[in-house]
Amino acid sequence: MSTNLDAARAKVAEQVKVDIFTLTQEEDNKRGIQEVSRSFISDTITVPTPEMYLYASKASVGDDVYHEPCMIALEAHMAKITGKEAALFVPSGTMSNQIALRTHLKQPPYAVLCDHRSHIVRYEAGGLAFHSGAHAQMIIPSNGHHITLEDVEENIVLGQEIHSCPTEVISLENTLNGTIFPQDEIIRISDYAHSKGVKMHLDGARIWHVAAETGKPLDELLAPFDSVSLCFSKGLGAPIGSCLVGPKEYIQKARWFRKLFGGGMRQTGFMAAAAAYALTYNFPRLPAVHELTRKLEVGLIEIGADITSAAETCMVFFDPSPVGVTYAEIIERATQLPDPLKLGGSRLVVHIQTSPQAVEDFLTIVRTLAEEKKAAGFVPPEKKAYPNGRPYSSIYVRGVKREAH
Structure with missing residues (x-):
């Protein structure tokens, strides 16, 4: 009987076991890293380096639902540098934003006011409606760049008029499509919102770029907001994770929602360690990313293409039609290179692993x-x-003229 059972168990074990590596895994990984260095699709494609893996391998092995030392240390650090009382690590930026908004929204009817290009309404699978049952009040910025207080005043819904959905939260994004939201305008909007009892949330997935470009500390940039989501896996190059920061009681409730959303995790020490490595070693590399993006922008201007959104940080949007070229032609030619480039159309994203040679190519x-x-x-x-009289051959970033040369 025991022999038969042992044989049956061995058979099940044989069915269960798996080796997910290829026979050429090491070479495949090198090839993958090379492909990442020549992709302008997104900064989410960055890969962990051997140094990051080594640092992460030394992490504590607690259970995050109960007690995980490295994660507790990371969350405490995030709360400190952002000037907030508490922080919560979550798997993704989408979850961070959606938990943030769900925690703010308590009794319907309610609405979230935001830019019509915002990640929370365009790229989060309808989560605002699904998770919170909230109405989205989307604004097209009158200046074409960022929402202003005047835009907010024109679109916000206040009071008790029963045909309307009252605005409960204003959600801003910084950066948005790589552009920096002027801090003075954020403060104007925040002061007005708080005077009306309206909460302020920031999708700060790429706020690191703002801090790196302007030299402003995070606690200053985030002071106008009640809650902020910050991403580790975009510009900073960690493999996973975002952090939600805010008041202690708010984060306690958000932690409950994280569990409800299925985001309670176990041995997260290595995730915290990868994020810590990214903060320490990858954040200082962002100014070089911005310089490489500006090089891309200036090169396009010199060729004769139009810049439709300037290289304020890590992105530049362009239109090649003034020189008779289409996106499809560029993409086709890029795929024919011995070492192909990966492109997605008008948006070019530069990241910490972008090769300068890729820009030249x-x-x-x-x-x-x-x-x-x-x-x-x-x-x-x-x-x-x-329309304002500025020539197409010049790019203005936050009022400063940058000529092609």
């Missing part, structure tokens, strides 16, 4: 295509000034 493609179009008889349209 991209600009060479656009330049070559433009020259081919010109040789074939394409005549570029006459350049016009922006």
